[in-house]
Amino acid sequence: MSAPKDTIVVGAGPVGCVLALVLQRRGMGVSVYEKRGDMRAAGAAAGRSINLVLTARGLRALAILGLEQEVLALTTPVFGRMMHSVSGELTYTAYGKDDGERNYSVSRGELNIALLNAVEAAKIPIHFEHALERADLSATDSVALHFERPGGPLEVHTSRAFGADGAASALRTSLLEHVEGECLTEMLPDGYKELLFPAVSDGTYAMSERALHIWPRGREMLMGLPNRDGSFTGTLYMPIEGEVSFAAISDVASAQALFEASYPDAIPLLGPEFAKELVEAPLGRLGTVRCFPWVLEDRVLLAGDAAHPIVPFFGQGLNCGFEDVAILAGLLEEGGELGAVFAAYQAARKPAGDAIREMALENFVEMSDRVGDPAFILKKRVEARIEQALAPLYRTRYTMVVYSSIPYHKAQEAGRIQERILSELCEGISAPEEVDLTRAAALVAQHLTPFVEAEGLDLTF
Ligand SMILES: Cc1cc2nc3c(=O)[nH]c(=O)nc-3n(C[C@H](O)[C@H](O)[C@H](O)COP(=O)(O)OP(=O)(O)OC[C@H]3O[C@@H](n4cnc5c(N)ncnc54)[C@H](O)[C@@H]3O)c2cc1C
Structure with a gap:
């Protein structure tokens, strides 16, 4: 004592x-x-x-x-x-195997x-x-x-x-x-600014509050997380300097132009003064x-x-x-x-x-850029199919990191093994339905399960 x-x-x-x-x-x-x-x-x-x-x-x-x-x-x-595409198309991906695997915005x-x-x-x-x-x-x-x-x-x-x-x-x-x-x-050449998506007048949400909203645009990205009062906190991530950067949107007209070009479906959901708020918001490093x-x-x-x-x-x-x-x-x-x-x-x-x-x-690379890449999307959809068929022998790295208590470095190592399995399974296919689940089970048993067992990882979370 x-x-x-x-x-x-x-x-x-x-x-x-x-x-x-x-x-x-x-x-x-x-x-x-x-x-x-x-x-x-x-x-x-x-x-x-x-x-x-x-x-x-x-x-x-x-x-x-x-x-x-x-x-x-x-x-x-x-x-x-x-995900919000430039043309306003929406694509939803659940975080986990069911609604029990969820995150909490606070x-x-x-x-x-x-x-x-x-x-x-x-x-x-x-x-x-x-x-x-x-x-x-x-x-x-x-x-x-x-x-x-x-x-x-x-x-x-x-x-x-x-x-x-x-x-x-x-x-x-x-x-x-x-x-x-x-x-x-190590400092990233990127920074961030926050801006508010207000609640609609009756206090409800302007977008689905069940999701983290992402507008992936290569080197820049907008995200929106729900608050309890019906609003969303938006965060714009972008390079600090360069052609498309915070330096390039230092006045209201250029901030407005960026949103019209890259985030048109977000504009009606933001406040009327959003471009001014964005210009004046402090830049986070x-x-x-x-x-x-x-x-x-x-x-x-x-x-x-x-x-x-x-x-x-x-x-x-x-x-x-x-x-x-x-x-x-x-x-x-x-x-x-x-x-x-x-x-x-x-x-x-x-x-x-x-x-x-x-x-x-x-x-950062995955969220801002690769989520729009067809090969990456195929791999993710193949992975979802494998997880559905083989869980708990196969849980994605994301779920291990976020929902389990498996040490981060063990989840990272398991993720590297999974990457190799997925690359092999995605070769020569163009849709997740084409993946050979028998071969998937064999590859998991040969490469992933021995690692999981040797490290004593519990995938039944
Ligand atoms: C844009 C952004 C989004 C994020 N999103 C997430 C997320 O979704 N999920 C997540 O898990 N994490 C997220 N994080 C990270 C998260 O904010 C931090 O990991 C978390 O705040 C760390 O908590 P902390 O208590 O260690 O440090 P801090 O929250 O930084 O608190 C440190 C405290 O120490 C005080 N302090 C500082 N210096 C001194 C001093 N010299 N003497 C006395 N007191 C001092 C500060 O005033 C402060 O109160 C995000 C970070 C950023 C920048």
Whole structure:
């Protein structure tokens, strides 16, 4: 049992809140330090138009804390993807084998507020407007945290510091200055801007709210995710510079022209001022960080985006962060010396973090470009047929990543084997009905099942 307040979580984002609750349950005296002010003061406006997708993987961490139902009540279930072609044709693909395999769209602000309330209800102090500037790790048994705050700088000593301070983590920077490690930051040449599809006047949805809407256009892509109030949050992903880019739509006329050419069916669903809103919206940057280590003895541990910032194209960044906490909770439950627990956490999560980082990057190409490629569509439809015929011996990589608790890197490896099987089965056919299911079963038994069995993967989720 730790002395009161000898454990500090830096960052009161979703991962920091869940982490603080888990650590307190293990008997640690926790306090949280957060750079921003209390977002609850801004009320519902805190996160109205910005949302993300929670999936079964992330929800498991919330279930450990008994928060799953409370958070689910804030969500809109989404059952598949709706592709919009330039001519307005719609193609729907379900995410999983049935409606039970679904994702949940949630406002980031509402989610964070619910988790802040849970932290407060657990009587964990949250120090808002305390920005970690750096950590001094030179002592062997403690950590000195240097914060900037409105009243002036503050130095706090603690036995251990957990970094949940997001993609630009200050604790990560200090850790990597203290130990020899690696830190590779890769920025995409693409950025994103958010824009709102308002609810129709009677409060209903202008498009099917059961789907994530995607307008794939090669190097650019528009996405729409439903909110509970009948609106959708749109996100436009595009290169920052170049012929078709955010730089090229810096005024209302060019933004309007882009939508007329590429997203004509979206225009009537957006507000009358959408082009102006788009021009004025802040430009978000997209990047990944691959770093090591994530822990220092029993004194420092990184989780969530602080450990593994990834691009958002698998919708797994936060889900992965919540899973970090779930895995750590399981290891703490098993007991043992804390330094060994931290090392086991790192050994389990680092390969998983690397794998989802790579898969999220690949998914950008898949979502923005390949979804329109006939060979790719055929492969996906053949795969759906094989899954239907052979499940649970064959589950798609997407379902393994999103609905199972199979480690991301094992799902990635299984996906590589599946790619080879699918390429072989798609040779010389032009429709999914032509695929030879007997041969499919033989290839799965020969190549995939031995891997699944050797790794002990459970495909019956
Ligand atoms: C466009 C976009 C779409 C996305 N969609 C999805 C999705 O659909 N599904 C999904 O799972 N993920 C998605 N993500 C990723 C997801 O947003 C992140 O993975 C998630 O927010 C990480 O949570 P976190 O708590 O680790 O970090 P954050 O949410 O970044 O929270 C970090 C907290 O730390 C605070 N902080 C930062 N620096 C300091 C400091 N120096 N001192 C003290 N406090 C500090 C911040 O103010 C913040 O409160 C998306 C990301 C983007 C950009």
